[in-house]
Amino acid sequence: xxxxxxxxxxxxxxxxxxxxxxxxRLNSASSIQRVMPGSHFHESLRRxxxxxxxRNPRYSLRAFAEFLATDHSTLSQIFRGKRxxxxxxxxxxxxxxxxxxxxVAIYVAEQHVPDQxxxxxxxxxxxxxxxxxxxxxxxxxxxxxxxxxxxxxxPDSRWIAGKIGVTVDQVNVALSRxxxxxxxxxxxxxxxxxSLCVEEKxxxxxxxxxxxxxxxxxxxxxxxxxxxxxx
Amino acid sequence: xxxPVMQFQILSTAxxxxxxxxxxxxxxxxxxxxxLGYREISTGSANGIQGGIWPAPQQAANFTQLFMAxxxxxxxxxxxxxxxxxxxxxPTSLPDGGELAVMHDPQGMSFGVMKVR
Numbered sequence: 001x002x003x004x005x006x007x008x009x010x011x012x013x014x015x016x017x018x019x020x021x022x023x024x025r026l027n028s029a030s031s032i033q034r035v036m037p038g039s040h041f042h043e044s045l046r047r048x049x050x051x052x053x054x055r056n057p058r059y060s061l062r063a064f065a066e067f068l069a070t071d072h073s074t075l076s077q078i079f080r081g082k083r084x085x086x087x088x089x090x091x092x093x094x095x096x097x098x099x100x101x102x103x104v105a106i107y108v109a110e111q112h113v114p115d116q117x118x119x120x121x122x123x124x125x126x127x128x129x130x131x132x133x134x135x136x137x138x139x140x141x142x143x144x145x146x147x148x149x150x151x152x153x154x155p156d157s158r159w160i161a162g163k164i165g166v167t168v169d170q171v172n173v174a175l176s177r178x179x180x181x182x183x184x185x186x187x188x189x190x191x192x193x194x195s196l197c198v199e200e201k202x203x204x205x206x207x208x209x210x211x212x213x214x215x216x217x218x219x220x221x222x223x224x225x226x227x228x229x230x231x
Numbered sequence: 232x233x234x235p236v237m238q239f240q241i242l243s244t245a246x247x248x249x250x251x252x253x254x255x256x257x258x259x260x261x262x263x264x265x266x267l268g269y270r271e272i273s274t275g276s277a278n279g280i281q282g283g284i285w286p287a288p289q290q291a292a293n294f295t296q297l298f299m300a301x302x303x304x305x306x307x308x309x310x311x312x313x314x315x316x317x318x319x320x321x322p323t324s325l326p327d328g329g330e331l332a333v334m335h336d337p338q339g340m341s342f343g344v345m346k347v348r
Binding site: 120126130134155156157158161168169170171172173176177179180182185186187188189190191 | 246263266267268269285286287288290291319320321323324325326328339
């Protein structure tokens with residue numbers, strides 16, 4: 001889904017959703033092969049070492065590393081959050097720490113759950129992609145803006161639906177999006193106003209620029225196409 | 232007067248099905264005979280609040296919003312933004328003369344404020 005959206009070609013002069021850097025970072029993060037510092041396995045490892053140290057104040061990191069059949073500097077880096085634990089190590093160490101196969105399986109599964117911040121960013125990317133695609137492909141938005149600027153306009157979703165030939169729900173979904181994207185205002189006295197009463201092609205172009213601007217406020221970087229397909 | 236919770240709003244990707252489900256389970260009545268075609272819910276009781284159903288895009292999640300009554304929508308937005316909220320739908324007049332706005336709280340949860348005419 002993410003890589004597909006990043007590959008999407010929006011056509012001439014239209015923004016592309018997300019940068020290649022974002023795609024690379026998110027795709028890498030979603031296929032984590034190493035245990036994240038701060039994961040529950042990481043904490044378990046630390047707790048086990050602390051428990052041994054409590055039982056025997058002379059117990060060393062070197063002794064714990066030997067027990068785990070690893071290098072003490074590696075273990076030190078792991079404890080300091082400078083190094084991640086390979087999932088293959090997790091299985092071996094889990095066994096040495098007398099974890100049940102079910103426990104180990106849970107810790108392995110945790111490594112495949114995207115980090116909360118990555119998941120949140122993926123969701124933002126998804127939402128902005130949806131907004132941009134809707135603007136680019138559903139001309140209900142432009143039709144509403146066009147009608148709002150026309151004589152005899154009635155601020156009534158049922159009337160608009162009849163004029164455009166779509167359902168009232170389709171009008172209202174598009175209306176919400178126009179309001180979210182600040183492409184339409186409904187002011188006092190119920191007056192619908194848009195600064196984008198322009199031809200359809202121009203509307204799409206400017207509306208997509210607006211999506212890009214608002215996405216940027218969320219820290220989502222949109223870029224115009226460059227090279228042969230841009231103008 | 233305070234700022235009471237005035238209304239709940241269900242955002243649904245299948246608003247007709249949502250209306251049918253809640254009507255069947257709770258005996259609510261739904262009336263969309265108004266300029267926005269808004270599915271107004273009457274719970275059939277004077278206790279609690281009334282609500283409505285608004286269509287959500289197909290790719291969106293279904294969720295429920297609460298709307299709080301305020302005297303000054305713009306003033307409330309300024310206060311909320313200063314405390315970390317994000318404005319989603321700017322102040323918008325309603326056909327009945329009221330006004331609403333929708334924000335995300337600092338945890339990303341959607342909520343609305345409304346000035347009833």
